[in-house]
Amino acid sequence: MRSFDRHREFCFAPWPGRTTGYIVDTVQTVFDAFFNTGSFEDCLVNVVNRGGDADTTGALAGQLAARSMVCRRFRRAGSVVSIRP
Secondary structure (H helix, E strand, C coil): CHHHHHCHHHCCCCCCCCCCCCHHHHHHHHHHHHHCCCCHHHHHHHHHCCCCCHHHHHHHHHHHHHHHHHHHHHHHCCCCCCCCC
């Protein structure tokens, strides 16, 4: 979380409640939903139901949550996960 210390505008706790198309609002909304839900479905439903720029926040949250769930599944199965940028 050191990045949030350097870039305070992206802090999401407490969530400021803005769901506009502005990138800072989008990232705050997505991070709040991602870090405060426990499943892919909960994350996606949570972020989309906030309204505003729901297609963008839903797309970003879906990508983040899906990748997280896949990595967790591989770790549980004992596989080595190699993620390349």
